[in-house]
Amino acid sequence: MQISTSAVRPAKTAFQFFDLGAQFETIRGEVLQAVGAVLDSQQFILGQQVDLLEQELAAFLGVPFAIGCASGTDALYLALLAQGVGPGDEVITTPFTFVATAGSIARTGATPVFVDIRPDTFNINSDLIQEAVTERTRAILPVHLFGLAAELRPILQIAEKHSMAVIEDAAQAIGAVYYGEKVGSIGTFGCFSFFPSKNLGCAGDGGMVTARHPGNADRLRLLRVHGSRAKYHYELLGTNSRLDTLQAAILRVKLRHLDNWTKARQERAAIYRQIFEDKHLSDAVTLPEAPSHSSHVFNQFVIRSTSRDSLRQFLQEQGVPTAIYYPEPLHLQPAFSYLGYRAGSMPESEAACEETLALPIYPELPVESQERVVDAIAEFFHSKLHHSRRK
Numbered sequence: 215m216q217i218s219t220s221a222v223r224p225a226k227t228a229f230q231f232f233d234l235g236a237q238f239e240t241i242r243g244e245v246l247q248a249v250g251a252v253l254d255s256q257q258f259i260l261g262q263q264v265d266l267l268e269q270e271l272a273a274f275l276g277v278p279f280a281i282g283c284a285s286g287t288d289a290l291y292l293a294l295l296a297q298g299v300g301p302g303d304e305v306i307t308t309p310f311t312f313v314a315t316a317g318s319i320a321r322t323g324a325t326p327v328f329v330d331i332r333p334d335t336f337n338i339n340s341d342l343i344q345e346a347v348t349e350r351t352r353a354i355l356p357v358h359l360f361g362l363a364a365e366l367r368p369i370l371q372i373a374e375k376h377s378m379a380v381i382e383d384a385a386q387a388i389g390a391v392y393y394g395e396k397v398g399s400i401g402t403f404g405c406f407s408f409f410p411s412k413n414l415g416c417a418g419d420g421g422m423v424t425a426r427h428p429g430n431a432d433r434l435r436l437l438r439v440h441g442s443r444a445k446y447h448y449e450l451l452g453t454n455s456r457l458d459t460l461q462a463a464i465l466r467v468k469l470r471h472l473d474n475w476t477k478a479r480q481e482r483a484a485i486y487r488q489i490f491e492d493k494h495l496s497d498a499v500t501l502p503e504a505p506s507h508s509s510h511v512f513n514q515f516v517i518r519s520t521s522r523d524s525l526r527q528f529l530q531e532q533g534v535p536t537a538i539y540y541p542e543p544l545h546l547q548p549a550f551s552y553l554g555y556r557a558g559s560m561p562e563s564e565a566a567c568e569e570t571l572a573l574p575i576y577p578e579l580p581v582e583s584q585e586r587v588v589d590a591i592a593e594f595f596h597s598k599l600h601h602s603r604r605k
C-alpha cells in the first residue's frame with residue numbers, strides 16, 4: 215500500500231476541470247426539441263439545418279461564406295486542399311498547438327515548417343516568419359491559441375508579399391476579435407472545430423471552414439462531397455467530410471447563447487486575475503496576456519510557472535483539477551521526427567511545454583471554485599517560500 219501526503223492531509227472533494235452538464239441543464243429543452251425535429255424529418259446529411267447554420271455562422275463572423283464539415287481537423291485539411299497545397303509545398307505554422315494543425319498539412323503531402331512562438335501570447339512569433347519563407351511556401355497557418363488572436367496584421371503582410379494564403383486555425387477562438395474583426399474571417403480561410411470542449415461545441419465531432427472568395431467556397435463545397443456537384447460526376451478529388459444535420463441543429467441552438475457564454479468566460483478570467491492580485495501572486499505565476507487590440511475568449515486560462523510540475527502535483531492532492539496544453543511540442547513528436555528538428559530548435563515552445571498550466575474555466579464555473587483554485591496555488595507558493603527560507 216502506498217502512503218501519500220494526501221493520507222496525512224485528507225484531500226478535499228475534487229471538482230471538474232470542465233463541466234458540460236452544467237451548460238446542458240440550461241438548454242436541455244431547446245436542444246431536445248431541435249434534435250426531435252431532425253429525427254422527425256429523417257434527413258441526416260446536410261440539408262436545411264446545415265444551410266441555416268452556415269448562414270448564421272457567416273453572419274456571426276462577418277464573412278461571406280461558411281462551409282460545414284466533419285471536424286476541425288478536416289476544416290484545416292479541406293482549406294489546404296482548396297488552396298491547392300500538396301506534395302512539394304511548405305506551410306508555415308507553430309509547434310505549440312494541437313496535433314491537427316501540422317498533421318493536416320502533412321496529410322496533404324506538404325511539409326510543415328515550424329516557427330517558434332512568443333513566450334507571452336503563446337502564438338506564432340511573426341518576427342520569425344519571414345526567414346522561414348522559401349520559394350516552396352504556399353501558406354501560413356497561424357493558430358489563435360487558447361482563444362487569443364495571433365498577430366494577423368504582420369502575418370497578412372508577409373503572405374501578401376509572397377502571394378501566399380493565410381489559413382487561420384480558429385478552433386479555440388470562435389468569437390475572438392482582432393482589431394474589430396472576428397478571427398476566422400480575416401485570412402483566406404478560417405477553420406473552426408465544434409468538438410464538445412471548444413467554446414461552441416456539438417454533441418460529437420463537427421467543423422466549419424470560412425472563405426472570403428466565392429471560388430474558394432465553391433471548391434470547399436465540392437471537396438467535402440468527393441468533388442461532386444452533380445450526382446456520380448466528380449470534378450476533383452475530395453473526401454467525405456460533411457457536418458451532420460443533427461449536429462447543425464444542436465449548434466444552431468447553442469450559437470444563440472455563444473455571446474453570453476463568451477462573456478461569462480471573460481468574466482471568470484477577470485475574476486481569476488482579481489483573486490491572483492488580491493493574494494499577491496502576480497510575481498509567482500504569469501497570467502495570460504490580454505492585448506488591448508484583441509478580445510481573448512478563454513477556451514483555456516493558462517498560467518505559467520517554472521515550478522509547474524510540483525505545483526500541479528500539489529493541486530491534484532488538493533482536489534484541484536488542472537490540465538497541460540501541451541506537454542510536448544509538435545517538432546519533437548515521434549510522428550514528426552522525419553522533419554529532422556532537434557531539442558533546442560524551438561526554445562520558446564519547448565519552455566512553454568514545461569511551464570504552462572491550464573486552470574478550470576467554463577461559463578458556469580462557480581466563483582467559489584475559482585477561489586479554491588487560487589487558494590491552493592497560494593498555499594503552494596507560501597509553503598515553498600517557507601521551505602526555502604528554512605534551508
Ligand SMILES: *Cc1c(COP(=O)(O)O)cnc(C)c1O
Nearest residue numbers: 285286287312314385386407409
Ligand atoms: C481542437 C483543435 C483542432 C481540431 O479540431 P477537431 O474538431 O478536434 O478535429 C485543430 N486545431 C486546434 C488548435 C484545436 O484546438
